Structures are given as structure tokens and as C-alpha cells.
Amino acid sequence: MLDHLTVAWDPLIPWSALLALAVLSAVICGVTLWQRARGGLLRALFAATLLLALANPSAVSEEREPLRDVALVVLDESPSSEIPPRPDQQEAALASLTEALETLPDTEIRVVRVESGGLTGGAAAVGTGNRGGTHLFAAIDEALSEVAQSRVGAVFLISDGQVHDVPEDLAQFTVDAPVHLLRSGLDGERDRRLTLTNVPGYGIVGREVSLTLRVDDLPEAGAGGSPSNAQAVLRIARDGGEPEVLRVPLGQDVDYSFEVERRGATVVEIEAEAGPDELTLRNNSAAVVVNGVRDRLRVLLVSGEPHAGERAWRNILKSDPSVDLVHFTILRPPEKQDGTPIHELSLIAFPTRELFEVKLDEFDLVIFDRYRRRGVLPNLYLENIARYVEEGGALFEAVGPAFATPLSLYRTPLGRVLPATPTGEVVEHPFHAAVTDLGQRHPVTAALPGAAPLGADANGRQTLPAWGRWFRQIDTEARDGEILMTGADERPLLVLDRIGEGRVAQLTSDHIWLWSRGFEGGGPQAELTRRVAHWLMKEPDLEEEDLRAAVHGSRLEVEQRSLEQEWSPVEVTLPNGETVTLELQRSGPGRASASLPIDQPGVYRVSDGERIALAAAGPVNPIEMADLRATDERLAPVIDATGGRTQTLVDETDVAVRKVRPDRDRAGNDWFGVVGQNEFVVTGVETRPLLPELAALALALAALLFAWRREGR
Template structure:
């Protein structure tokens, strides 16, 4: 809009300092006349004044201005906490009414910016506001009106603007909220022991909150247990770690009457179970070229405590050697196989023959140890097919294969390359081994062996085979325990690099860790994890049938079914959105997996009350106000007023936006008020009058 403004301006003909000096000279010259009260002193003063005024060159200046409208910035909070309950609807309704009212104010432009969900950084309201202000001249900014719940996590130390900043909050003052706070939770725990969680239940907005709250603790979907937690004080919870891998613990505090939301009443903690020092008992029997293979493998693992005994001479051999020279220490049969047997995580027999060293009662103890959850690995040679075979003892009841009967018994001599079976290509112990035969069953590229033991498989899974499809490595589950049977004593050839060598260390490591139930090597397993808001499900199985659908249970109890897509190595996967915080459960009908989806924004849910406390420093610095929209469907917006700079920007029932009056000058017209042609006659005329006055 075009407007005209007029005013008087001085454009001195001489420098200002010289004009000031002439003024001083004029005062000095007039002083004696006024002292003597001369009759023409006033006229003399008028002459000097006209001369100085002519030199100052006064002008009448007229400007044509184009005024520019002020800009009001509306900031709308779209974070998670601003969408709780009816807040989103209130904020949207208030935005519509506010933009309409602002649009009706004269000489005011309205701009709106939305604050997106900030993830783990919380609500970045002032960051979004600064981006919008970068395009607004500060001389035109009338003010900022923020529609927010007050949970802002980037409030600056000093106000970034000079215009008023106002906050309109959904709801009413005095809201309360109960939250469950995890003070400390270990990320790892030792299997067989317990870890301690430190938590607290806080009642926000309740002065001097006391009493107790019921806390529900659920571990891996097991039946929950209830504990009483004092409000506002730390509470400790013992969680037993019973297996390796992740243990998901879900904590839920009972709701408080009238609280804003139960979203932060729940917390999920994941503790990864790890084994302490693994204790392994290795008993070597008849000496052979690969005797130290197992010892080197187990000693190379810093997490293994190895107890190793080698039987160098059978007891029936008698050469009158003194007993104190037969061994460095006596073989502690009773202590190892009766008293402390269950303290070992794995028992390994390497070409051990039944020569009376272990009585049947102790061998039965080993079989019971396996059924009760122990692990047994046997690497056998020709002794397995003879009369001293352990298969003919009580230990044979837990072995997945027995020596072949009839004319097929004994050792098969001759070169062959071990092959991974069809099931072995899907089993984690042998899947993907370097040099293994590919899927088209062509011959493997690793080194050859020269002896295998003929055996009849009666259980378990043969993951490797010798010449003619004979079982070579058989894995089996017996009761709660596991057994691995290697029907050859030539694996040591791979460690020597014979005929190109092979992955001896990797194969034996996988077999040992599978026996000790490492979660990564489970052949029948269902796992789930959440990354970037996506639930990723993986089912692993040695079965060749199509994988079943899985049932996914969300934290709110809703269920849905998802098909699995087959992949290599016996894996089948599925992926779907995980849009709720809490514990997700996945089941294929036989196994279940649990995974924790933590809140995407823990800062945002730490306090769910609508509260202007965080914004108080900015409100005070800019003279703005915080107003509540009320609980009704129609928001109670305050009156909007325009105020001059320096005036109060808020009062009872109203908020103000600054009127800046910013403009652009489009034209200037100047007219001298005392041009030379007028100044000279005036000066001469007044001088003549002064002369005549004094001459009388």
C-alpha cells in the first residue's frame, strides 16, 4: 500500500563544524550589544539567524512509502507426545481457527511450520522454527505462536527472536502422569546366574507422591510375577539368566487413575546371556597321529577351561613298572565321573576304548549326564568296531550309531573326500563350510581322508558322509542333552594341510559349540529382531518341507499371520512393520521368539504431561504467554491483538503480535524552504532595519 510522509530536512551548504563555528562567532558578536541593551540588538540577532538558516539550507522532504506486512509464524508440534489422546485433534482444530483469525488481521502475513517426530533426539521445536525464520526478515516478524504440549528438548539458553513468543497448550493445567524409569539394566548376564535391574516408579505432577504401585515382571513370555514398588524410590529386581542369547524382560507399572497416558508405564529390557568359562573334560585313549587335535582346538579358545587326561597304557598290560611311575597323577575316576561330572559343559572321548578303566556305573553316569542336559562328543577309530567299543557299554544307549553288524563291521580303508549331506547343507554345524560340496552334489574340494568306521545309524542327523553315503558325522539330541559322533580318526589330516587340507578347526569349533547349545548354532530355531522400525523374523530348520506361516503378536495383544520366504541354508524369513513399543512375540506353532521394541523417542515419553515449564525462559525473555486450549472439542483460543514495539504483548485473555511498520521508500521530493533568491533580500532588508533602528 502506497503512503506519503512529509518532513523537514537540513542539507547544509557548508560543513556542520564550520556552521557551528559561525554560530559561536555570531553569539560572541551579539553579546556586547545585548549587554549594553542596544536598540537594534534583536534585529542584529535576526540577521545572523537568517544567515545561519540560509547556510543550513532547510528543505521540505516528501517520501512515498510502500508498507510491507508483518509476518506471524505458527509452529505446530507433530511429535509423539503431542498426539496422545485428543491432543492431535485439539491442536489441529486450534490451528484451523488460529490461521483464520490471523488471516483477518490487517497488514499481517501468516506462515506455518510443522515440527516432525524427532526420533531419539526428542522434540526439536526451535530447530524447525529457526529454519522457518531463516526466510523471514526479522524487521517484519510480528511474533511466534507455538501449538505444543510443552515437551520441547532443544530450548536455547537465550531467545533467538525479539518478537513475542506465545505457547498454546492442549488440555488443562494440573495433569498427572505415572512413568516407569529404568535406572540401570546390564546388557549381559552369566548363564546360570541372576542379574539385577534397578527401576523406579514416579508420579509426575503429584506433590509429595507416596504409596506403592504394582509392577508386573514378565520374562520371555513366561507367566508374570507381581511386585510392589514404592513410588518415587529405587527398586531392585532379580532376573535369572537361564540360557544363552537374548532374554527379553517386560516391565509394566499399574496405571494411575486420571493419568495422561499409560505409554510410559511400560519398559522393555534385553539381557544377553553369555556363558562363563566353559569347562571341558577331554579323555584321550589309544595314542594316534591326531591325538592332540582336540587339545589344540580347545586350548586355543580363551573361554574354555580344559581338563585333559591321556590313557597311555591299558590296565591289563603288566611290565612290573612301579605304580608311582605309571602316571604323573592318579586318574581321578570317581571324582571326574561321579562327583564333578555335571560341572563340565562338554565331555570329549577321543579314541577311548572300554578297557576297564571306567566301570559300567560311571559310564551310566555319563549317559545320565547327557540325558539331563550334558554334551558328549566322541571321535572314534577302529576300537569302536571291536569288543572294547563304548557302544557295547551303558553309554551306547545315548549314541546315535552303533558298529555295523555282520560282514559290514570294522573300518573302511581307502581314500575318500568327506561330503556334506543334503540335511548337512541346512545344518549350522556344516552349512557353508569352505571347500564343501556345492548344492549340485559335486565332489568337495577339501583334502581326502583314508579311514572311516562302518556304523548303523539309529538316530540323529548325519550331516557328513563317507564313501558310499555311509554316515561320518552324526548329531543327535538325547533327552535334554546332545551327542556328536565322528566316525573317523583322520580329521587331523586337514590340520596338516594334506591334499589341500580343510576347515578342521571351524568344523570342530562349530560341533563343540552346537553341543553346548550356543544360540547361533541351533538347527531348529526361530529368531526375531527389530531394526529401523521393522520386525525381521528368521526360521531355521533342517526339514525340507515348506516353512509354515508365523503368528505375530503385537504388544497390544493383536495378532496377524505372516508367510515365510524360503532362503539358503534352511533359512526362511519374513519382515513387517513394528510400530508399537513393547514385546513382540513370534510363533511358528512349535517355537516362540520374543523381541523388544523400545520407544523410538525415550525423551518424548519421559514426561507426557502438557506443561509450559520448559518454555518459561523463552516466554519471559520475549514477553510472551502460555495459554491452555481447554478440554472441550472447540479450542478456547485467546483474543489476538496488534501492539506497538515496547508495549506489553499479553494480558488477561489476549495475546499480542508486534506491529513493526516496516516499509520501502519508493520516491522522494525535496523543496528548499529558504532558497538564495529569498534569503538574500531577507537578510539585506533586516540589516537595513537594524541600521535605521540604531541610527536614531
């Protein structure tokens, strides 16, 4: 505790009046003294006593508690500082610096550990969050938010020097204290870097996309790096497949093109081989996600005969702007002869050869709506459609009553790819379409609006979906495929099947159009039709057996879809090669999920033993990985401006510190300075008047009396 004495003035009259009175008194007393009048000095004493009493001086005594100077130590734990031998150098330097600072009097040590992913333990901890790069000065501001900056005696940075938020304007750095750098890393480091300069966010399925990449050896050619004509070997893999090996020149932009094969995310992994005297492989690889989208879905709809549901099919398909629809309705079979002139029957001829032989493979989906054999499509063309399905095409048949007759498509070459066999019976009585237990887990029919599973409620009554009734169904036996919906007397209503590389769906009723008309409340015709069509075209969102992984924020979300009831653990391979086992929890019908916090950029590989899913985390070109070589250059302007010092930790980590005055040098050739700021806090104040009222009055009267007596002689 220290005492500090000062004089305070609290005049009884305004300062202007007191000043005027002082001037007037000085003039009168000056004239009196100049004329050598008797009592002049006593008159001056009287005036001075009166003016001093009016100024009301007081002695102020302050009790002050000195505050300790703050030495802030910022330890860089970003990814670049994890490269050996930097962690060992920095921890040894921290221990030596802390020990040296503890010997200084009246000094408080604050240690801040900064990492790129979040908080760490210790006396204080801050993170750079998602800002990218190493942000030590943001950490300094945060750490000193509760400390008066006038108390800061020094800031010590233990880092490799790769700091990405150095103030461009040094006036922004308001701490009046030296900034010192204890730089880890080795001298003359070399490193190879992979950079993606142009990355497409999406690509059209079936078309090529191009990304631009660049491989650099640091330092560059002519500065101790690789020769200007040197090359690097790249390995590029898509969705975990066999990598493609390329040789590319160093220091030049190179375009790499590939075809987007499917809709959804395509993960492209790129890795450059290690360079000479490679510092680290962390910036030799990158992963990008290209989302595949379809340009236009080409759909061929063939209606066998006009009926009430034909327009419903057309309206659904035409309402989707991404669908390019080709629709033909067979109004008049070749065998019909009624004398009607040909030019009055149709505007164009049915281009059977062009559609079913020349351009069949260009369609993404073929739909037969109540079609029956009428001689329009010969067996050769139907054989082409069967081949089209087996080689990866999609077929959707909505059957009509003719399916139960000898005119059925089942009795053509197309029958070998149809999963349901007609029994020859047509059921015509009201019924509700219902989702089967399997359909409750299948993405095509799971969670359909208004759906209810087959069964009974607590009172034993049959549960029915909130859908309108249908009135006709063609009885079939499902020899293959999956029955997702049933109709009258639980007969198969919607059957899906995989045939070779393609897919087939059958709807065994032609009354789905009643839903679009709103009969008895209608039903989800558009949603069901959209899901079936997208499943047929192999949309990833509707795969029933699937494994997915995606990065959301700071977590890896894993979802597995399966028609099975049991879930097995999945194995996650982290970017650094470590593996983690995740237990999946049921999250819905046919779905299970789990999540994992992520703290490192790169590719996360998830496997359930049969399937592999990839997810890329972090930016494409992280600032932190742009240059991993230790450097003094980034922090040099701040260190020079604040009078700090840089010490490399290559050979030694011993640190010497001194307490210095604000007007002295803040660092020397072999020592770091901590400025003694001499800050304090006032804990008490006592005020005493220097001239009490009675004493002032007695003194003034005595001076006046002696002056009167002197002048009266």
C-alpha cells in the first residue's frame, strides 16, 4: 500500500472572480509599495491571506494499491505448429519463458493457447473458430478484454510465424508494449503444396466438368526450389475408386476433366506425391465435392387407349419443368377399318422405329399406361425395351384390364422383365390402397402423406389410410421384386424390381387418377408417382440400401438406410488415418443415424462392410495450409514497431527476460523486456484543508490591525 499526497483547489468564488480580485489586489499593493507607504507589506499580507482563503486549498492523501504488470504469453497450437519438431520446441520455450517471468517482481503471467478448431485448457484459451488460418491477434484482443491495456508489459508469441491476422495498420494495435516472437521450426524448410484454383460446385450428369489445380514446390524455382521443368505425380480418385495417375508440371495451372456419372455428391480426392525434403504431406492432398444434377429428364409415355387417368399422367409429368415429355396415345389400331380418311385420324404418324429402336436409349424413363398388344409395336420393339431395361433403363407400367387378357404385355418379350404375373382376374369392388410393412421402410412409400400401415388398432378395428377408395384392380402374383403397396384383399398393388442394370415398377390398377380428382379426399398421387419415377432413375435419395455421410457444421452426420430391422456399427476413417467405430441408432422407418464431432479437414471415409461413403470437411484451399514453412516475415512489422525481439528456437529454447522502464530499450541482443507500467488502483482518499477558516480569519485580521497601527503612527 502506498500513500500519495497532492494539493487540490476548491475556490469559494468562481476562478474568474478570484483572478480579477487578485489582479486588483496586486495593483493596489504594487502602487503602495512603489510609493513606499507605511504598512504596504502588511496590506499585501492581508490581501494574500484573503485570496488564499478564497482559493480554499486542500491536501489530498490517496491510498494506492499497485497493480502487477501483465505478461501475456500466446502459444500457437494451430495445425502448422503441430509439424515436428515444433511442438517440442514450443513447449520447452513455454516452460523456460514461464520460469523466467516468475522471477520478475510484480508481474502477472497469462498463458493463452490458440488452436484452429476451438478452445483448449489452461489459464485462458481461445480458438480461431471457422475464420480460417491462425488468428493470434484476435486471441490477444479476447484474452485482454478484461484487463486494462495500460497494464500490459509485454506480449510473447510462441509460434512458427504463420499468423494470418497481423494488423495491416499498426495503429489498430493499441497495446503499448513490446511484442516478442519465439519462433519454432527449422531454417531452410522446403515444402510441396497442392492448390485447387477452380472448383465447380455442380455438374450435369453425363457431361464433363473441369477443375483447375496447381502444384508448387516452396521455395519456388530460382530461390532454392525444384528446377523449373520439374514434374509432380498426382493420384486422383472419385468416390473411393481406383486412383488415376497423372504427371503435371510444377508451378503451372492444370485442368482435369471427368464425367459426372450420377446424381448427387461425387467426392474427388487428389493427392500429390511427396517432394524432395518434404516438410509435411498435410497440404499435398485435397478433396472436393461436385454435386451431379440432371439437365432434363426425358420421359416417353405411351398410352394404350384414351381413359380418364390419361390426362392425370400427362399433367403430373408436364408440371415438372425438368421433365422433357414425349407422349403418344394409340387411338386407332392398324386392324380397325372404318373408312375414316387417314389425314383425319392424326396430325403425325406414330414414329415407332425412331422411338423404340433409334432413340430408345436416350430416354431416362419409359411409361406404358394401359397398353395392350394391338400390332402397333411389333415384338422386335418390345424386345428392344426389355434389352433397354436390362442394360440400365427404367420402365413403369400402369396396367389396365387388358393386362388380364391374352393382349397383356406380359405375353410379349417384355414379360421377362415384369415382376408381377397376371392371374386373369379383374377385381372390381371398392378398396383402399395400403402401404405394406416393407413399404413403411422403403424410401418410395415411407411416410407418404395420410398413409397407415396394415393392421388393427387397439380396439381391433382395421387401420385405413386417409385416402380415397379405388374401384378396380388386376389380380397378379408377384414372382419377383418388392411389394410396397397392396389393394383389394391385400393383393399386390405396387411392385418394384431390379432387372439386370435397370429397374421396373408395376402399378396393378388404373384408378390412381381418382386421387388427383380429390375423390373422397384424394391421395398423394403426384408424390407417389414422383418417388417411383425417381427410384426408377436411380436417384440417390430413394435408394433403399444406402450409406451416406455428410458434414454439417462441426459434425459428421452418418445415415444408413436398409430394409432390414437390425443395424450394425460403421467404421469411420479420419483424415489422419485413425479409425473410429460408431453405433447407429434407429432414426425412422428403415433409417439409422449417428454423428461424430470433427476437428480436422480432409476426407472422412465411412464403411459398413459392404458400402463406402465419403465426406469432405473444411475449405478447398485452407489458409492454414497455404504455406507451412516457419517464417519471421509476417510478424516483423509489429515486432519492429513495438520494439520487440525475435528468437528462433532451432538450437535453444532458454529465455532471458528483464523488467524495463517505459523510456528504455524494450529488448536486447539476448534478452526480452517487460515494461514496468506502474499502474495502480486508488483504495482510499483523505482530504484536509491547508488553511482552516478560523486560522485564515485570525491571520487576515492580524495583518489588517498591524497595517492600521503602522499607518497611524
